[in-house]
Amino acid sequence: MTFEVLRDDDPRCAVLEAAGYRIVGESWAARLRDPDPAKLEAAVLRAEGVTVGELGPEYADAWHALETANEKDYPYTPATHRVVQPVEELAALWTTGRVFGALDGERLVGATYITLQGETGFTSVLDGYRGRGIGQAVKAASILALLDAGVRVFGTGGAALNDASLGANLAFGYVIEERWRSYAPPDDAKA
Structure with missing residues (x-):
């Protein structure tokens, strides 16, 4: 099936909806400008029972295992499918960005990838460790590191139905600048 993905302020949204297209997903993009280091440092310290820090390429296998375990939990929309x-x-990815993680002993339980320009690619936390501030901690650590490197504007985004991700980013001061809608064709167009 072919999907149409448009910003919610695009006049074509009304045209698609009038033609019977259905919204099958919504997503957002946000920016953080000149973040508060104290707020970020506090988020790193709040993570319960883990050690947070930058990871090197020697963690590639552990990171892959974490992502594979979490794949079923990533919210699906045509625009955010991962x-x-x-x-x-x-x-x-270590050649284009940096990876930060949370370790419970030797076990990688959370990680985030951020480009050298400050765009977060994704953040994930292993089931059973969620709700403990780990996602915020690894993301905060990544932003702090890039602040030290001179980056002042950060970007992120995600599926609108992922309330935890959205809330964590808003708590850091990210401001949603774009909202997107994913449309599926009318039911009679499936054939």
């Missing part, structure tokens, strides 16, 4: 990359592709 398929776990092979371990070699994950390892290659």
Whole structure:
């Protein structure tokens, strides 16, 4: 099935809806400008029972295992659908960004990837560790590191139905600048 993905302020949304297209997903994009380091540092310290820090490429296999375990939990929309990359592709991300993680002993239980320009690619926390501030902690650590490198504007986004992600980002001061709608064709167009 072919989906149409449009910003919610695009006049074509009304045209699609009048033609019987259905909204099958919504997503958002947000920016954080000149974040408060104290708020970020507090988020890192709040993470319960884990050690938070930057990870090197030697964690590629552990990161792949974390992402594979979490794949079924990623919210699906046509605009935000995520398929776990092979371990070699994950390892290659260290050339374009940085990875921060949360370790429970030797076990990687949370991770985030951020580009050198400050765009978060994704953040994930292993089931059973969610709700303990770990996602916020790894994301905060990544932002702090890029602040030290001179980055002042950060970007992120996600599926609108992922309330935890949205709430964590808003708590840091991210402001939603774009909302997107994913449309499926009318039911009679499926054939």
